Amino acid sequence: MSGLVMPSGWFVGCGNMGGAMVAGWVKAGVDLSALTAISPSGRDIPGVAVSTDLPDGEPEWVWLGHKPYQVEEVAAKVAPRIGAHTVILSILAGVECASLRRLFPEARAIVRLMPNLPVSDGEGVTGLYSDDADPALRDEISAIVGKLGFAPWGEHEADLTAISTVAGSGPAYVARFIAAMARQAEALGLPAEIAQRLALETVAGTGVMARASGEAMGPLATRVASPGGSTEAGLKVLDGDAGMDDLVARTVEAARRRTEEMAAAARD
Ligand SMILES: NC(=O)C1=CN([C@@H]2O[C@H](COP(=O)(O)OP(=O)(O)OC[C@H]3O[C@@H](n4cnc5c(N)ncnc54)[C@H](OP(=O)(O)O)[C@@H]3O)[C@@H](O)[C@H]2O)C=CC1
Ligand SMILES: O=C(O)[C@@H]1CCC=N1
Structure with missing residues (x-):
């Protein structure tokens, strides 16, 4: 105890x-x-x-x-x-x-x-x-x-909406990201079980490492992406128009709108 x-x-x-x-x-x-x-x-x-x-x-x-x-x-x-x-x-x-x-x-x-x-x-x-x-x-x-x-x-009180739409809902979003990574690993030829495990371990391992070191996400990504290398090519897609920032912004905004609707319903 x-x-x-x-x-x-x-x-x-x-x-x-x-x-x-x-x-x-x-x-x-x-x-x-x-x-x-x-x-x-x-x-x-x-x-x-x-x-x-x-x-x-x-x-x-x-x-x-x-x-x-x-x-x-x-x-x-x-x-x-x-x-x-x-x-x-x-x-x-x-x-x-x-x-x-x-x-x-x-x-x-x-x-x-x-x-x-x-x-x-x-x-x-x-x-x-x-x-x-x-x-x-x-x-x-x-x-x-x-x-x-x-x-x-x-x-x-509005801080709780930010916490809800990012952290409260977050495990569902992260689960989607892991599943999408796993699907691509499978599409490139890995068995489903290995593909799932490597996607999960990559997300969990990155979180553990970043939490332990306190390193910011920008420098962390830069350490992975060799200039002119394959990660940099991938990041250009994620960082481009309608990339990760836009997708997450639209996702969180949809959750925020629904949170506001639930708040309004309870005010009546
Ligand atoms: N799921 C999540 O990740 C998060 C959820 N929340 C909030 O947590 C709350 C519950 O969500 P979640 O756990 O996912 O939902 P669940 O459906 O899993 O749990 C709701 C529980 O409410 C019980 N219940 C149903 N009717 C009544 C009633 N009339 N009186 C008392 N209890 C009742 C049910 O009990 P039983 O099945 O035992 O009969 C059920 O287990 C929500 O308000 C949600 O906004 C907040 C943050 C994250
Ligand atoms: O989906 C919901 O409404 C709740 C809030 C955060 C996570 N689950």
């Missing part, structure tokens, strides 16, 4: 993302004995007690991990069960603090988090934001969420 104890409470909707957070805490040795995952299906969630209904007693922390469009329905059940000491911690994409405060008027504090899936291995990114959490609560939350990886607090 890490000595860290999760405050008593509920994780309401603990699916792909909530389950990844629980897995990360279990690996980090966080004591989850006071946490109950609320799962309508009652399916097993390794590392945490599961209930199909809200347990008795007033929770200290309530994590919201269901889908954003379910927030009104969930709040109708949860809000009457919380007290002035309860903290709401929401991972719902787009749903703003003001919307959560409207739905949970009694809560001690409203905290928004934007995690990503690698939290399951302590390698995640989790953006944090609150209008009303005091410094002691922020420190307590940072200690727990910091066990899942990099966990910066945003200065403005």
Whole structure:
């Protein structure tokens, strides 16, 4: 055990993302004995007690991990069960603090988090934001969420949109990039399994190396690309019109627009 104890409470909707957070805490040795995952299906969630209904007693922390469009329905059940000491911690994409405060008027504090899936291995990114959490609560939350990886607090609520559309969605984008690299390795004649593995190891290895050295991406790429060589020829395509920057800009903008739509839906 890490000595860290999760405050008593509920994780309401603990699916792909909530389950990844629980897995990360279990690996980090966080004591989850006071946490109950609320799962309508009652399916097993390794590392945490599961209930199909809200347990008795007033929770200290309530994590919201269901889908954003379910927030009104969930709040109708949860809000009457919380007290002035309860903290709401929401991972719902787009749903703003003001919307959560409207739905949970009694809560001690409203905290928004934007995690990503690698939290399951302590390698995640989790953006944090609150209008009303005091410094002691922020420190307590940072200690727990910091066990899942990099966990910066945003200065403005809009920072969470940036974190969501880049880091929250990021593992899906990176998965597409790895798959595209693997397809090309296969097209050049490698067996599918080797092609997949080399694409994955290339991305993972580059990340590990860059994190260890702190080297910026520009010089890193330059170290690979010999002048007049093959990488330079490849980079001219990636760096050209409608290349990587344009593709990523359009991708992130589409995610940002959808985040704004989800925020607007929850404001009603
Ligand atoms: N997936 C990701 O990478 C990220 C997701 N998020 C956010 O996390 C949230 C969940 O996404 P994700 O984990 O992918 O979705 P999932 O569908 O995997 O999980 C949602 C969970 O909600 C539970 N649920 C369904 N209906 C209700 C209800 N009425 N009351 C309580 N719980 C309910 C389900 O429980 P069961 O199946 O046990 O019945 C399900 O496991 C979303 O709000 C999303 O914006 C944020 C960052 C990244
Ligand atoms: O797709 C979504 O809406 C959420 C937000 C970031 C990752 N998944």
